Amino acid sequence: MSLLEVIALTAADALAAQEGGADRIEVVADMDADGLTPDPDVVEAMRKVTSLPMRVMLRANGGFRTTVAELDRLRHAAGTLAAAGADGFVLGFLDSLGQVDEAATAKLAEAAVPLPWTFHRAVDHAADPAAAWEAVRRLGGGLDAVLTAGSARGVDAGVDVLVRRAAEDPGAAKMIMAGGGLRRKHVAVLAAAGVTAFHVGTAVRPDGAWDAPVDPGLVAEWRALVSAAAGG
Numbered sequence: 001m002s003l004l005e006v007i008a009l010t011a012a013d014a015l016a017a018q019e020g021g022a023d024r025i026e027v028v029a030d031m032d033a034d035g036l037t038p039d040p041d042v043v044e045a046m047r048k049v050t051s052l053p054m055r056v057m058l059r060a061n062g063g064f065r066t067t068v069a070e071l072d073r074l075r076h077a078a079g080t081l082a083a084a085g086a087d088g089f090v091l092g093f094l095d096s097l098g099q100v101d102e103a104a105t106a107k108l109a110e111a112a113v114p115l116p117w118t119f120h121r122a123v124d125h126a127a128d129p130a131a132a133w134e135a136v137r138r139l140g141g142g143l144d145a146v147l148t149a150g151s152a153r154g155v156d157a158g159v160d161v162l163v164r165r166a167a168e169d170p171g172a173a174k175m176i177m178a179g180g181g182l183r184r185k186h187v188a189v190l191a192a193a194g195v196t197a198f199h200v201g202t203a204v205r206p207d208g209a210w211d212a213p214v215d216p217g218l219v220a221e222w223r224a225l226v227s228a229a230a231g232g
Contacts, residue, residue: 002230004223005177006214007201013214014046020219024053026090026199031210033062037077040084047085055088055118056081058108064094064122066104075111082115090147092119098127100135109141118145121180124152133165145177147199154181159189166193184225191229198226
């Protein structure tokens, strides 16, 4: 079965995503910083209008590194957000050398138990993305997806990397959620390599603008596209 995940910033976005046929929403704040942890009140408001699974971002700054103090705040936030209606999280960190910070990521993942989580696009910004991918695969502990474009520059630049990774390793194909500048032309190519999960944000907003609300009609078009290419 395929999966279409839509970024939601508001309760109206969440409702529109559900009306359009999305399978899951990623809840974030501040897309100017590529997505930070939202207010629990926003998550609670979304839960009131949608029954879709909600994966909530755990990220305190616009980079991919974290501090001990930030990590403590995020661990506390995980519990608060779960109580507000989150049923999964999005997280992941790099260290000062640009490698996956396995210790920090695992510590926050422990706070998410028993909820599942996605490792976000920090993997694309690592000093050695191939090594980072292997490090992420070692994390386990509720990890069931890796949001990746295959390149820090987006799917246009990284689609060949994703195709190769998925084609060479069926296990990787199951973990990949393609996103980060995903365009319609990419879906069939990625699906043919075995990718079944897709993530969109501006693609389902009029004029591709973050200040525009999610359009259920555009979500429905993407749902049909993903279903036709990836099945189900």
